[in-house]
Amino acid sequence: MENKISLYRPPAPYPGEAAEGWRNFSNYLSSDPLGVIPKELYECAIFQFDDDNPRKFLVNEPKLLSRVLEEQQAIFPKGGGIAELLKPILHNGLVSAEGVDWQDQHEMVAPIFSNSSVRISFGYLQEALSSFVERLLTYSETGQTIKLAEEINFLVADVNFRCVFSKPIEIQLEHQCFNSIMKYEEEVAGTALDLKRFSGTGQPAFTEAALKTAENVRAVISQIIDEHMYNKPPNTQNFFQIFQEARVPSTGKRFTKSQLVDQVASIFLSSHETTSAALCWSVYILAQCPEIVERIRTEVQLVTACGRISYEHLPRLRFTRDVFKEVLRLYPPVLYLSRIAREDTTLGDTLIPKESMVIISPWVVHRHRSFWENPDMFDPDRFSRGEAKATLGSYFPFGLGPRMCTGASYVTFLGIKVIARLCSMFDFETVNTDEVRPDSTLYLKPSRPVLCKVHKRKFSK
Ligand code: HEM
16 A cells, blocks of 8 residues: 655644743643643653642653553542543543542443443444434535534534434434533633632632533433433443443442433543544544545455445554544644642652642643654554554553543544545535634634535445
């Protein structure tokens, strides 16, 4: 397969001279964190910001960040990050729990991400993707311009809903549930950028409006659960069934109703915006890279012998996988992971006082000048060249260690399947290409709206 392609630089600020005062992390974040990233941040191993209470450190060096995320999880529990901001909805679900409680839940929901369960989810993905493709076919016939994020948000909400409850989402329910979730995320996005609203222990101060929206989201999920339990389709396998059958390892007890809401909310919140952002960036980038799209098509044709893309084909779609991986390198939906030091400790030669906030940013490490060649360029072949292995720990869009994303392998399969199917059937043309920038309010999304036209390929299946 032809490997020589001209490299594309997707939108991102050039590292440069940042505005005065950037050494104070709270100032830096609440101005425009992706506006200009100081060169220094992309070149250092560890950086101490000026602000006190709590002290803040950015850790880039793979060995040090692996200590924080993997080896010393007990010293560096989660705090001050997105999980904290989502707590009013998640309560004590898997994403925000700590200690024994987290361990119990981790074990209880593990079957969701087993191979057999991922395979079942793949069936739900196929169904949701087929109705998405039907909508795109209509758009290609009418020639209308679509808002990419809206379409992809609906696709992902539909996949999630089918995986959890075995049925497609209706537009009305999507509005009630996923739109309220997005409304909540917009309401707390300001908090994420205003670290002054986090106390020394990483607890944010929420507005009344945000707390009310959170309550509303939980009430909608609770109602969906009630309706599902009343009208449950017989003999279906889905995430909700796994939650219902799970037992706390130490006591043998099942999840209570409120804990079931925690679990469903955890899945919806951790997967919706992240997956949508990754897919939006994928379509946006591929619209600018026709040679890469051609290589994906050739690979899909070779692997599937021009047939339907099945679950078994996915591991063989290596170039398509590397395209998705490269999208996640350049645009990791979770911009930073945050931990709070539980005791005085050191990282390398740097003293980390108790209650310091330790920030690890996939965005910065994925574009670090020491770990990557041409870090800002879109180059999916860097993975088959073994570049990422050269510095283990320099690529972690799903986090690292025990708190790593439980949906990582599932979402990788999803990304490969969606990219392969869409490229096989359509050409995408972005209308407002130059206006699109990364927007980092809570998750790293394209600034909206990405306007797009869809063209059906001749002879496509
Ligand atoms: C492209 C899509 C996704 C990205 C980039 C992503 C990224 C992440 C990251 C970085 C973390 C770790 C946060 C930390 O250590 O502070 C995480 C945790 C988590 N993710 Fe994802 N995620 C994605 C999709 C999903 C999906 C589809 C699901 C479920 C179906 C999911 C479920 C979870 C859960 C449950 C956790 C918490 C794990 C724990 O704390 O034990 N994620 N995700």
